[in-house]
Amino acid sequence: MAQRLRLTGLAYGGDYNPEQWPEEVWAEDVALMREAGVNLVSLGIFSWARLEPRPGEFDFGWLDRVIELLHAGGVAVDLATPTAAPPAWFQKAHPHVRPVTADGRVLGYGARQTYCPSSPEYAQAAARITRALADRYAGHPAVVLWHVHNEYGCHVSRCYCERSAAAFRDWLRDRYKTVDVLNEAWGTSFWGQRYDSFDEIDAPREAPTAVNPAQQLDFRRFSSDALLTLYKAERDIIRAADPDVPITTNFMAGLSDHLDYWSWAREVDLVATDHYLSAERADNQIGLALSADLTRSLAGGAPWLLMEHSTSAVNWQQRNIAKRPGEMARNSLAHVARGADGVMFFQWRASRAGAEKYHSAMLPHAGTDTRLWREVVDLGARLRALAPLRGSRVRADVAIVWDWESRWALELEYRPSVELDFRERIDAYYERLWRAGVTVDFVHPGADLSGYRLVVAPSMYVTRTAWAENLRSWVRAGGTLLTSYFTGIVDENDAVHLGGYPGALRDVLGVRAEEFLPLRRGETTTLVATPRMDGAAAAPGTASRWAEDLALDGASAVLQHADGPAAGRPAVTRHAFGSGIAWYVATAPDAGTLDAVLRAALADAGVRTPSGLPDGVERVCRVDADGRDWDVVINHTASDTTVPGPEGPVSVPAGTVRVLASEPLESVGSPTDQ
Structure with missing residues (x-):
C-alpha cells in the first residue's frame, strides 16, 4: 500500500552528494537549499566506499554531521543504501563477482553496478552495510524515506556467469518442478534441445544462431526476479529496524525494459521513478507524459515521486541539448499534473569530476548568478504554492x-x-x-x-x-x-x-x-x-x-x-x-x-475528448478527496493561446503553465503561472 512522506507539501530537491565536496561547503549547501525551497534530498547513494572504507569498518561521523545540518535547516532526508557502487576493496577481494556478458566478456571495475546479481558475496556485503545504516539511523527525525540501491538493472540487467547459470537452474526447478514440464514449455523437441535434467541447462549465452526463445524469455524473468530478491533483502533489513518509514527504490519507467515493474511495484511503499528527456526529439514532452502515466499506473493511481530528472542537459546522450528558459518548470509541472507528489533532480550541486560532471544540476558550475539557479528558486516557490495538490489523484477512462x-x-x-x-x-x-x-x-x-x-x-x-x-x-x-x-x-x-x-x-x-x-x-x-x-x-x-x-x-x-x-x-x-x-x-x-x-x-x-485544446497544449486534471479539480494546463508551443476555464477563457502564454482550480486560485497561493 502506498505510503505518504512525512512532509507538509510537495517534495522538492535532489540527489545530494556531500562527499564530493570539502566539509566547509556543506553549510553553504543547506543555506542555498533553504533559499531554493528544497525540503527533501536523497543522501548516500554512492557512498559505500566512504561509509565502509574497509570490510566491516564503518565511518558514519561525516554522515551524522551532514544529516544534522540538513535537519537543522529543515531539509528532510531520503536515506539510500549505497549498494549500487561496491567499493574497490570488494572488487579486489572478489574478482569473480564481476558480471559477464552473453558473449563471455568479464566487465571491469571503475564504473558502478559492477556485480553479479546472483553473487552470495555481494548479497552478504550489501546486507552488512544496509544493516549498519538501518541500525544507526532508524527513528532519526530527519529520515522520512529509505531509498534502496539506485536504478536496479540500469547497467547490468543480466549476468551470464556460472553463478548466474546455477541460480537460473534453481529458478527453473522452482518454476517447473520437473524437467519434463520444462521441455514441454520450451518446445525443446525443436532443434533437438531436449534436456534430461536441470543440470544440463545453461544461461542463454551467445550461440551459433538464435537461442531457444522460451529459454531467453525465462532468463529475462529470472534476471528481473534476481534483482528484486536483492531489493527485498535490503528492504526487509530496513523494515525490521525502522517499520514506520516508507521504503522505495527508483524505477526507470518508460526508459528501461529490463525489469518487470508490475512485480516490483508491489514491493515498494512508494513508487518512485527517474525520467530523462530524449533531448533531440522535438516533441519529447509526449515521452515525458507517457513515463509519468506509466509510473502513476504502477502506483495503482496513488501519488508517486519523481526521484530524478534534469534541470537542463544530461551527460550521456549523443547531443546533450540544454533546456531553454521555462522548460525545466514545464517538465517538472507536467510530472506533477500526472500524479507526482514531488519533483527531484540529479543532482543538487554539479560535480567537478567524474563521468557525470557535465550533467546539469540545481546548483550549476557557474553558481547562483545564473538563469538556471533563478529558475530553480522560482520552481521551489511554485511548488510551495501548489501544496494543496498533494494527495490528489488523476482519473482516466x-x-x-x-x-x-x-x-x-x-x-x-x-x-x-x-x-x-x-x-x-x-x-x-x-x-x-x-x-x-x-x-x-x-x-x-x-x-x-x-x-x-x-x-x-x-x-x-x-x-x-x-x-x-x-x-x-x-x-x-x-x-x-x-x-x-x-x-x-x-x-x-x-x-x-x-x-x-x-x-x-x-x-x-x-x-x-x-x-x-x-x-x-x-x-x-x-x-x-x-x-x-x-x-x-x-x-x-x-x-x-x-x-x-x-x-x-x-x-x-x-x-x-x-x-x-x-x-x-x-x-x-x-x-x-x-x-x-x-x-x-x-x-x-x-x-x-x-x-x-x-x-x-x-x-x-462514450469517451468525450476535450474541446478548445490547441495542438501542443497539455491539460490534465487532478481531483482531491473533497472532489475539487485542479487542471494543470501546459503550453508547449511558441504561441500564446487560450483554453476554457471555470469562469471563461483563460490565457496561457507561450511556454508557460497555468493551474486552474475549481475554487479561487488565491486559496492555493501564487504564483501559479510559469
Whole structure:
C-alpha cells in the first residue's frame, strides 16, 4: 500500500552528494537549499566506499554531521543504501563477482553496478552495510524515506556467469518442478534441445544462431526476479529496524525494459521513478507524459515521486541539448499534473569530476548568478504554492495495455519483420491520444478493467489464456477494445496460439488471418473506407510496416487495403461482441488515419475528448478527496493561446503553465503561472 512522506507539501530537491565536496561547503549547501525551497534530498547513494572504507569498518561521523545540518535547516532526508557502487576493496577481494556478458566478456571495475546479481558475496556485503545504516539511523527525525540501491538493472540487467547459470537452474526447478514440464514449455523437441535434467541447462549465452526463445524469455524473468530478491533483502533489513518509514527504490519507467515493474511495484511503499528527456526529439514532452502515466499506473493511481530528472542537459546522450528558459518548470509541472507528489533532480550541486560532471544540476558550475539557479528558486516557490495538490489523484477512462513480457519476447530473433517493435506501436497510439487531450492509465493485461471505457492493446504479443479471457469478459460486459497487429499471438512460453491469427483474441475481434504479410522497408499501401468509418472521416489514408491475409468472421471492415500484398483485404475492423465493441487495426496507419480510428473507438466507448485544446497544449486534471479539480494546463508551443476555464477563457502564454482550480486560485497561493 502506498505510503505518504512525512512532509507538509510537495517534495522538492535532489540527489545530494556531500562527499564530493570539502566539509566547509556543506553549510553553504543547506543555506542555498533553504533559499531554493528544497525540503527533501536523497543522501548516500554512492557512498559505500566512504561509509565502509574497509570490510566491516564503518565511518558514519561525516554522515551524522551532514544529516544534522540538513535537519537543522529543515531539509528532510531520503536515506539510500549505497549498494549500487561496491567499493574497490570488494572488487579486489572478489574478482569473480564481476558480471559477464552473453558473449563471455568479464566487465571491469571503475564504473558502478559492477556485480553479479546472483553473487552470495555481494548479497552478504550489501546486507552488512544496509544493516549498519538501518541500525544507526532508524527513528532519526530527519529520515522520512529509505531509498534502496539506485536504478536496479540500469547497467547490468543480466549476468551470464556460472553463478548466474546455477541460480537460473534453481529458478527453473522452482518454476517447473520437473524437467519434463520444462521441455514441454520450451518446445525443446525443436532443434533437438531436449534436456534430461536441470543440470544440463545453461544461461542463454551467445550461440551459433538464435537461442531457444522460451529459454531467453525465462532468463529475462529470472534476471528481473534476481534483482528484486536483492531489493527485498535490503528492504526487509530496513523494515525490521525502522517499520514506520516508507521504503522505495527508483524505477526507470518508460526508459528501461529490463525489469518487470508490475512485480516490483508491489514491493515498494512508494513508487518512485527517474525520467530523462530524449533531448533531440522535438516533441519529447509526449515521452515525458507517457513515463509519468506509466509510473502513476504502477502506483495503482496513488501519488508517486519523481526521484530524478534534469534541470537542463544530461551527460550521456549523443547531443546533450540544454533546456531553454521555462522548460525545466514545464517538465517538472507536467510530472506533477500526472500524479507526482514531488519533483527531484540529479543532482543538487554539479560535480567537478567524474563521468557525470557535465550533467546539469540545481546548483550549476557557474553558481547562483545564473538563469538556471533563478529558475530553480522560482520552481521551489511554485511548488510551495501548489501544496494543496498533494494527495490528489488523476482519473482516466482509457487504458493502454503494457506488459514487459511482451516487450521481451517481441524483440527476440526470428520475428516476421524487423519493424515489429513494442515501443513503436505503444508510442504511436499514446501520441494520438495525448494530442487528442485524452489522459490514459497503463494496465497489466490481467488487471481489473472495470473502471475503463476503452482499453487499447497496441503490442500485447504475449497473451496468456487468462489474459485473453480477462479482455473477452470485459468486452462482453460492455467494454470497447482496440488492438493492433501481432497481438494475441503466443502464450507465456512464446508458443503460438493455433487456429489462425490473432490467436487468443480471434473470437473477440471477429477476424481470422491465415498469413502475415509484412511490408518491405519503405513500402506503403493505400487505405480506403468500406463503406464508412463510424463517426469519423472516410478520406483515404496510407499504411506501412504490416498487412495480413485477413478474413472477416463476424466483424465488419472499416478500412481495407486498396493495393499491396493484402489488396482487397480488411485493414481495420469493428466487431460487436456481447454488449461491447472490439476494433482490430491490422496495419500501421498514417497518423491522421490512426487518429480517426481512435476517435471512432472513443465515440463507441462514450469517451468525450476535450474541446478548445490547441495542438501542443497539455491539460490534465487532478481531483482531491473533497472532489475539487485542479487542471494543470501546459503550453508547449511558441504561441500564446487560450483554453476554457471555470469562469471563461483563460490565457496561457507561450511556454508557460497555468493551474486552474475549481475554487479561487488565491486559496492555493501564487504564483501559479510559469
